[in-house]
Amino acid sequence: MNRTERFYAIEHLLRQQRVVPIAVFLERLCISRSTFTRDIEYLRDRLHAPIVWDREEGGYRFDDPPCEGPAHELPGLWFSAGELYALLAAQKLLSDLEPGILARHIAPLQTRLTGLLEAGGHQAGEIAERVRLLSIAKRHVEPHFFSEIASALLNRKRLEIDAWNRGRDEINRRIVSPQRLIHYRDNWYLDAWCHWRQSLRTFSVDCLKRMTISPDAARDIPPERLDEHLARAYGIFSGQPVDWAVLKFSAERSRWVRYESWHPDQVGEDLPDGSYRLTLPFADTRELLMDILRHGHHVEVESPPSLRDTVAEEANRIAKIYRD
Structure with a gap:
């Protein structure tokens, strides 16, 4: 920890305990005795901390603050990026x-x-x-059955659901055993075992139109199997990877992409001309296609041919809108 953090740790220990021995400070702060002595002198002389040595108790303690003179106040301690975000x-x-x-x-x-x-x-x-936190691509739809889902999930009960398939614009009735709730890109998803499909499926919570909690016990899927099925491929459309996408980004766009995490198993490669090659597994092209297209002409799909064709077809559809 840095010096300012040590000052706060020293004050915290002194407020926690009436008297604190030197050995406790050295152990908690992981510093030498000489560093600790300098910190105490700085706190007393420069920051006016009323810290005194109590010979009878064998440790440091806070004395009553003086009636006159400058007040004791520690310097502001700012947060790391992760702490402030949290x-x-x-x-x-x-x-x-x-x-x-x-x-x-x-x-x-x-x-x-x-x-x-x-x-x-x-x-x-x-x-x-x-300081602002901005939510991008968040669907402003209240998940009506969120509490029921959480209840069934934690009580290990099955759910009968009517799920709206956005792609086909149809309602499908399913019996599912809820496994996990996932908050992904500012939206909620339910990972569940579908008893009709006899496989794991992911449902967007805001697409559930009707729900009933069943008295039947939910089927439990081992955590390692969930991780293998739901976290091995790219994005929310999970499943066993069907192939590896190889994407080549321009030298300009590589300045950003090389610092991005697309998938835990991704492999990045800096190329001699300044461009960047990113390789990652995928099981479904839908989300990957959207993320590729947002980079426009700054990215080329090198393989597999099927993904390359999918991106080319979508680009042609886009171009046709503007040509017509």
């Missing part, structure tokens, strides 16, 4: 909830989050104004 995302999720039976339970959490955000010396309102 705090703001949690705050946003809580603020999006409609008032209901959870309101009185959520209020203390929101207060605590506000306090954490303000630990860096800035008002939470200012942080929210200056």
Whole structure:
């Protein structure tokens, strides 16, 4: 930890315990005695911390603050990118909830989050104004049966569902055993064992039009099988990979793509001309096609031929709209 983080850790220990021995500081902070001595002197001399050595107790403690003189205040401690995202995302999720039976339970959490955000010396309102989390491609449709899904999932019960297939614009009735809820690209999905198809399927929660919780016990699929089936191929359209996509990005676009994570098993290669080759497994072309097309002429599908043809056909359809 850096010096500012040590200052906060020292103050936290002193507020947690009435007296703290030097050995405890050295163990918790993983520093030498000389570094600790310098930190204590800086806290007392420069930051006016009322820290004193208690000879009888054999440790440091906080003394009563003086009536006169500068007040003790630690310098602002800012967050890492991950910490700030986690705090703001949690705050946003809580603020999006409609008032209901959870309101009185959520209020203390929101207060605590506000306090954490303000630990860096800035008002939470200012942080929210200056730092924004933007949701892209989020479907603003309330999942009507979310609580029922969660209940069946955790109580291990089957569900009878009417699922709307957007592609074919039809309603299909299914009996499913829920396995996992997935929040992906700002939308909720249900991974379930379909008893009609006798295989694992993924359903968009906002496409479920009717639902009944069955008294029958859900079929449990081993976690390793779920991971193998649902996480091996690209994107939300999961399944056993059918092939590997090889994508070549222009030198310009490679400055961004080489830092992106498309899939845990992807392989990247920097080419002599500055371009970038990305190789990843896929089972379904739909989502991969959309992500390829957003890069326009800056990406070329090198293989497999079937994916290359699919992208070319879609590009021709797009071009036809503008030619006509």
